[in-house]
Amino acid sequence: MTGLTQPPSAEMKALADEHRQWLSRSDGRYLSNWERLYAADNEAAMAEASVRRRLESLGVVVEPNEDLDHGTSAPDFRCFAGGHKFYVEVTCIRISTAEKLTGVPKTGRFSGNYRPINLGVYQKCIAKVRQAATVDAPLLVAIGTWHGHAATQLGHKPFRDMLLTGETMIAWDMNTQSGEAGDTYLTTELRAAVFLKPNGDSDIIPAREPISGAMLTAFGSPMSEPAILLNPNAHYPFAPALLPSLEYGSVELDQTTKQLHTVWQKGKII
Numbered sequence: 680m681t682g683l684t685q686p687p688s689a690e691m692k693a694l695a696d697e698h699r700q701w702l703s704r705s706d707g708r709y710l711s712n713w714e715r716l717y718a719a720d721n722e723a724a725m726a727e728a729s730v731r732r733r734l735e736s737l738g739v740v741v742e743p744n745e746d747l748d749h750g751t752s753a754p755d756f757r758c759f760a761g762g763h764k765f766y767v768e769v770t771c772i773r774i775s776t777a778e779k780l781t782g783v784p785k786t787g788r789f790s791g792n793y794r795p796i797n798l799g800v801y802q803k804c805i806a807k808v809r810q811a812a813t814v815d816a817p818l819l820v821a822i823g824t825w826h827g828h829a830a831t832q833l834g835h836k837p838f839r840d841m842l843l844t845g846e847t848m849i850a851w852d853m854n855t856q857s858g859e860a861g862d863t864y865l866t867t868e869l870r871a872a873v874f875l876k877p878n879g880d881s882d883i884i885p886a887r888e889p890i891s892g893a894m895l896t897a898f899g900s901p902m903s904e905p906a907i908l909l910n911p912n913a914h915y916p917f918a919p920a921l922l923p924s925l926e927y928g929s930v931e932l933d934q935t936t937k938q939l940h941t942v943w944q945k946g947k948i949i
Contacts, residue, residue, distance in 0.1 A: 801870075
């Protein structure tokens, strides 16, 4: 078993028992498989439980979707809202990975510089593309972590924007003759942009079209609402009206200036 503290807190035990009860209403193999996952990787197992609870709190009807008969890769949940079907695949950035990516230990005091968790989100999206290609409806990849500091980052707009546009940096032009520096300006690199990628020196093209959106989730933080990064070029676009209380972000490319702009709105994208 990895990750989460044992024995679990009262809150975590209640969540696990609630998830067991939910799974027990379906084919018994779902519960057996989840118990095996919990024994091997309790972070991943409890991430599934946390996302399922959050979806139900948003009024979504959630059903287990694991392929029990053929063993082929399938999203964790089949969901229904407003008469429409969509899928949710849960993936967890492990605490140990979040510590390495951010430079922040999970426990103890920390002061100093830290790095964003964005690369972990980006890598999780890449890993789910092949699985997402098998679905017949929109698919959201729910991504989160049990690392408290990293989970907090997922709720901050600057980090979310960089997941849409790439890493933002401060730059300036240098006069090689005089050594004088020009005015500073912001620039972005497409590294870790979840739904865009470079094509040559200057072109930007869509990426990871099988994924409809990335649902950023702070596991274990019921007061923190998820946010969804929409893929504007998804094979099956996700309709924000299905989860109208959440905030949605999308990226737009100005073809003339080649500048990227993010758009955020609750319940729908303009």
